[in-house]
Amino acid sequence: MLDVAKIDVAVPPRRTPDDIQIGALLAACDAQPSLPLVFVYEGRPVRPGYHVTEVKAGQFSALDCGGNPESWSEIFIQLWDVIDGDRTHMTAGKFAAIIRKVSEHVGLDAAARLTFEVSDGVVPMQLHYADTPELIDGVLQVALSPRAASCKPRDRWLEAKRTEKACCS
Structure with a gap:
């Protein structure tokens, strides 16, 4: 059993506050269907020839x-994340x-x-969550961030402690 008394409450739980759902991503795409959709991960955009190779639920x-x-x-x-001839980034539509x-x-x-699995075909796939899409320089950009492991009992306990502290201070 997790001993919550030994948990350092100064360390925040790993949370993804901007972790969007597929419905919100589709709504953003529907609002700007002709714009290029560019995913950004590891500080760089996906290459123009990127493919959506699989969607699973x-x-x-x-x-x-x-x-x-x-x-x-x-x-x-x-x-x-590949270069594919002279292709450009796919549109949001x-x-x-x-x-x-x-x-x-x-x-x-x-x-x-919603979880993105990203690979260039050489480096193994890495799991990411998506932030809210942003319109930047004529491109609908979606920042992807690594999806970290977490301890759910710890996260719930820390959230309760934060709520308790906020209510009582």
């Missing part, structure tokens, strides 16, 4: 490290059309957790 049930049952829906979008085509066959939960 899953329902997960698990026990966390404190023995608590957890369940959630998650959508994984795999990006292959094309990206939205790909996701909607998948949804017709697989059924995607608009409120599901």
Whole structure:
């Protein structure tokens, strides 16, 4: 069992406050369908020939490290970061059309957790979450950040402590 008394409350839980859901990403794409959609990770944009190579949806049930049952829906979008001839970045409208085509066959939960799997075909895939898209210099840009591991019981305990402190101070 997790001994919460030994947890350093000065260390914040790893949270993703801008972690958007697929519905919000599609809405942003629908608002700017003709703009290039550029994902940025590791401080650089994906290359113009990137592909959406796979979209998958899953329902997960698990026990966390404190023995608590957890369940959630998650959508994984795999990006292959390559140069492909003279292609340009795909438009936001094309990206939205790909996701909607998948949804017709697989059924995607608009409120599901969204995770991007990114690789250049050489380096192993890395998991990322997506921030809210931003219009920057005529491009719809989506920053991807590494999805870190976390301890859910610890995160819940720290959040309760923060709430308690905020209410009482």
